[in-house]
Amino acid sequence: MHPILKLVAERLALGVLLLFAASALIFGLTEILPGDAAQAILGQSATPESLANLREEMGLNRPALTRYFEWLGGIVTGDMGVALTNKLPIGEQIARRMSSTLFLAFWAAIISVPLAILLGLIAVRYQNRWPDKLISGITLASISLPEFMIAYILVFFFAVKLFWAPSFASISPGMPLLEQLHAISLPVAVLTMVVLAHMMRMTRAAILNVMQSAYIETAELKGLTTFKVIYRHAFPNAIAPIVNVVMINLAYLVVGVVVVEVVFAYPGMGQYLVDAVVKRDVPVVLACGVIFAAVYIILNIVADVVSILANPRLRHPK
Amino acid sequence: MSHELEHLSAEVAAGKMTRREFMARAAALGVTAAIASSMLATEAKATPVAGGTFKMGIQGGESTNSQDPATWASDVPLAGGFLWGEPLVELVADGSLKGLVAESWEGSDDATVWRFKIRSGVTFSNGAAVTADDVLKTMERHSNEESKSGALGIVQGIESMRTDGDVFEVTLGVGNADLPYLMADYHLIIQPGGGFDDPAAAIGTGPYTLETDEPGVRMTFARKADYWGGDQTQVAHYDAVEIIVLNDATARTAALQSGQVDAINRVEPKIAKLLDRAPTVNVLSTQGRGHYVFIMHVDTAPFDENELRLALKHALNREEMVEKILQGYGSVGNDMPINAAYPLFDDTIPQREFNLEKAAEHYKKSGHDGSPIILRTADGAFPGAVDAAALFQQSCQAAGIPLEIKREPNDGYWSEVWNVQPFCCSYWGGRPVQDQMYSTAYLSTADWNDTRWKRPEFDEMLLEARAEIDEAKRKEIYSKMGRMMNEEGGVMVPMFNDFVDAVSAKVQGWEANPNGPQMYWKTGKYTWKA
Numbered sequence A: 001m002h003p004i005l006k007l008v009a010e011r012l013a014l015g016v017l018l019l020f021a022a023s024a025l026i027f028g029l030t031e032i033l034p035g036d037a038a039q040a041i042l043g044q045s046a047t048p049e050s051l052a053n054l055r056e057e058m059g060l061n062r063p064a065l066t067r068y069f070e071w072l073g074g075i076v077t078g079d080m081g082v083a084l085t086n087k088l089p090i091g092e093q094i095a096r097r098m099s100s101t102l103f104l105a106f107w108a109a110i111i112s113v114p115l116a117i118l119l120g121l122i123a124v125r126y127q128n129r130w131p132d133k134l135i136s137g138i139t140l141a142s143i144s145l146p147e148f149m150i151a152y153i154l155v156f157f158f159a160v161k162l163f164w165a166p167s168f169a170s171i172s173p174g175m176p177l178l179e180q181l182h183a184i185s186l187p188v189a190v191l192t193m194v195v196l197a198h199m200m201r202m203t204r205a206a207i208l209n210v211m212q213s214a215y216i217e218t219a220e221l222k223g224l225t226t227f228k229v230i231y232r233h234a235f236p237n238a239i240a241p242i243v244n245v246v247m248i249n250l251a252y253l254v255v256g257v258v259v260v261e262v263v264f265a266y267p268g269m270g271q272y273l274v275d276a277v278v279k280r281d282v283p284v285v286l287a288c289g290v291i292f293a294a295v296y297i298i299l300n301i302v303a304d305v306v307s308i309l310a311n312p313r314l315r316h317p318k
Numbered sequence B: 001m002s003h004e005l006e007h008l009s010a011e012v013a014a015g016k017m018t019r020r021e022f023m024a025r026a027a028a029l030g031v032t033a034a035i036a037s038s039m040l041a042t043e044a045k046a047t048p049v050a051g052g053t054f055k056m057g058i059q060g061g062e063s064t065n066s067q068d069p070a071t072w073a074s075d076v077p078l079a080g081g082f083l084w085g086e087p088l089v090e091l092v093a094d095g096s097l098k099g100l101v102a103e104s105w106e107g108s109d110d111a112t113v114w115r116f117k118i119r120s121g122v123t124f125s126n127g128a129a130v131t132a133d134d135v136l137k138t139m140e141r142h143s144n145e146e147s148k149s150g151a152l153g154i155v156q157g158i159e160s161m162r163t164d165g166d167v168f169e170v171t172l173g174v175g176n177a178d179l180p181y182l183m184a185d186y187h188l189i190i191q192p193g194g195g196f197d198d199p200a201a202a203i204g205t206g207p208y209t210l211e212t213d214e215p216g217v218r219m220t221f222a223r224k225a226d227y228w229g230g231d232q233t234q235v236a237h238y239d240a241v242e243i244i245v246l247n248d249a250t251a252r253t254a255a256l257q258s259g260q261v262d263a264i265n266r267v268e269p270k271i272a273k274l275l276d277r278a279p280t281v282n283v284l285s286t287q288g289r290g291h292y293v294f295i296m297h298v299d300t301a302p303f304d305e306n307e308l309r310l311a312l313k314h315a316l317n318r319e320e321m322v323e324k325i326l327q328g329y330g331s332v333g334n335d336m337p338i339n340a341a342y343p344l345f346d347d348t349i350p351q352r353e354f355n356l357e358k359a360a361e362h363y364k365k366s367g368h369d370g371s372p373i374i375l376r377t378a379d380g381a382f383p384g385a386v387d388a389a390a391l392f393q394q395s396c397q398a399a400g401i402p403l404e405i406k407r408e409p410n411d412g413y414w415s416e417v418w419n420v421q422p423f424c425c426s427y428w429g430g431r432p433v434q435d436q437m438y439s440t441a442y443l444s445t446a447d448w449n450d451t452r453w454k455r456p457e458f459d460e461m462l463l464e465a466r467a468e469i470d471e472a473k474r475k476e477i478y479s480k481m482g483r484m485m486n487e488e489g490g491v492m493v494p495m496f497n498d499f500v501d502a503v504s505a506k507v508q509g510w511e512a513n514p515n516g517p518q519m520y521w522k523t524g525k526y527t528w529k530a
Helices: A005-031 A039-044 A047-058 A064-076 A090-125 A131-146 A145-163 A177-183 A185-210 A214-221 A225-255 A258-263 A269-279 A282-310 B002-013 B019-028 B033-044 B075-086 B132-143 B251-256 B267-274 B306-314 B318-324 B356-366 B386-396 B435-441 B456-467 B473-487 B515-520
Strands: B053-058 B088-091 B097-099 B103-108 B113-118 B158-166 B165-172 B208-215 B218-223 B240-245 B283-286 B291-296 B330-332 B373-377 B403-407 B423-428 B491-497 B499-504
Touching: A005 A064, A005 A282, A039 A258, A039 B158, A064 A282, A064 B113, A090 A131, A090 A185, A090 A225, A090 A269, A090 B423, A131 A185, A145 A185, A145 A258, A145 B251, A185 A225, A185 A258, A214 A225, A225 A269, A225 A282, A258 A269, A258 B251, A269 A282, B053 B075, B053 B251, B075 B165, B075 B208, B075 B218, B075 B240, B097 B103, B113 B132, B132 B158, B132 B373, B158 B473, B165 B291, B251 B499, B267 B499, B291 B306, B291 B386, B306 B356, B306 B473, B318 B386, B330 B435, B356 B386, B356 B423, B373 B386, B386 B403, B386 B423, B435 B456, B456 B473, B499 B515
Parallel strands: B053 B240, B373 B403, B373 B423
Antiparallel strands: B088 B097, B103 B113, B113 B165, B158 B165, B208 B218, B218 B240, B283 B499, B291 B423, B291 B491, B330 B491
């Protein structure tokens, strides 16, 4: 077997084990949280009688281990069960919300990743001169502002003052793609600004690191232009650290954007998870948690594989 | 003068003032009633326009919401529920009742037996006609032993129910002159077969049918062609209504300002005046019965000593709270859960004043040992609860009362702190009538007796008033109960909060309803877009 395939297989097997561990951990944590779904649903209007009835109906009276293994039995056969709170099938809900989340993450990534790398290359080319300082200044400023702040500023100017873009991102099935893109234009802009700096700074640092090498000096002495030296000789050797940072940011775009979802009322996974935690809807929390963990694990495997493929010494081990 | 009157008339047209207020203000300007009403006729009596889509951006929706009325507790399911469904009766703006599924109703002399005549020609959205049996089954689902309904507390007093042709009859253990008001509760939406088969099917008798339902995201509704209440020029004027869940306050205001929605709820008091300046938006505040409270367990030391309770009550600067916490969108409370928005309210009960000397005096008399008195609070207890607690702490300090604030997490507040800890911040949404408010939280046997107020003489008065049909006598009893709460109760009521809504200037026909925000969720039914 090719060493890379073997590595992927090993990593996947380990990933599955990790997912089990994560689900057990999440379940344990939800058990520690005060209150249960019945109390959370009835809230201030709970009576002892209605609480008892609701607990009985939801099966919350059974021991924790029974409930966990029941859930586990379901999920290994591909059945995520129904939500405790509204009895809707979790699989269907997650499919819809995950596709919304991935749609937003995809467009944010399509714009931010190439932009970050391009800006990083430009920053290296004009190191310590005004373009470098300008790029660093703007991206660092946008990462330093809380994301809801950036969101409010963009909404104020582009939705309330100029009417260019909708203030909240309502997309529905059957909407033409262009309309959907218009609807998510502001959240995509916010996410781009939030992830740009991290990737751009890493690209800049990684390439600058390589630029100290002897072969770069050789390339320069050959008379190549600075830009050609950077993208032909320096960039390929800096791919590994860049890919790692890109993957971390992609994972963030999938699992960490709840604030942006709330501000733009975007029906993604983050909001679903937060609502479920508030209402102690344990099966939903577990399902979301496992999916988020899987996203991290898969993106990490991708990052490792790309790093290996980008490095001839690792690609052809002796 | 006429300039002033024109301005007032425009206010009525915009829904910022009721007709009654207009007539009163006009009279104050020296205009006769006949002239004033003719002024109104030209400006405010706009004819409803049928058609269009009405979009609401509403706070209070979660992805865990269901269409089962028994589970409703937040604003979004309720707002949608009143579009597709209807209870027997509805609470209208002047505080009285209007028949929906019930055409008429009457009670026996001792108010123990109530007969509701079911309106003929009312159909569910599945085409079936509503029968008295559907009503009976609905009430059974909310009151039977397996019930987990939020209305369980309301229907507990019912001894037996039966149908008699097109009449639904309720027999109570103890007479209750307010029973019809209880039937207006939003949980008690009439469902086919009582909703036993499929409680979340959203099949009801309301003017709209539910088209799409994405919990925590949005709901869309289409106008029924055959709504029993009339055609689109008479009622439910819109072709379609859309509810979009906007839990973030800034997102709501931005959506209204940019014209993406026509109405929003819960405008933050601190930005309300600013928002009202926008020419395309009207901010509308409604005096309601909801109130914020600091609750003491009267059976737990040191709050079992009435002198200490009085000390704390006198140290509470209510005016300052209304000014700083509600930004003026509210009114001061008087240490009882009742205000002028309730029927049969006695306005001669003296208002408790902020008086540090009296507070210090009572504190001294209480013989308290000077150890810290702990008030628990959380952001989620009510909007501004942490700030309100801090203001209270400062005024207590000035009176020499050692109040300490303990900030609790929002998460789990209602299960771990409220109704558990002896002194904490909370809120009440208010009820349509005094009896229901007192029965919910101040009867000895009430599940939600969050002040542990257990007084046999108070219970007796409550039951006496409940069965009393003579309104003057009832008012007298309620007045006595109010005075008793004010003097001895464990509840401190710093303020009654207004509902602050905002609608687009295009929306016409607004009439404030003290029972809730957004005309008690009837904006989709009674307004139109000009």
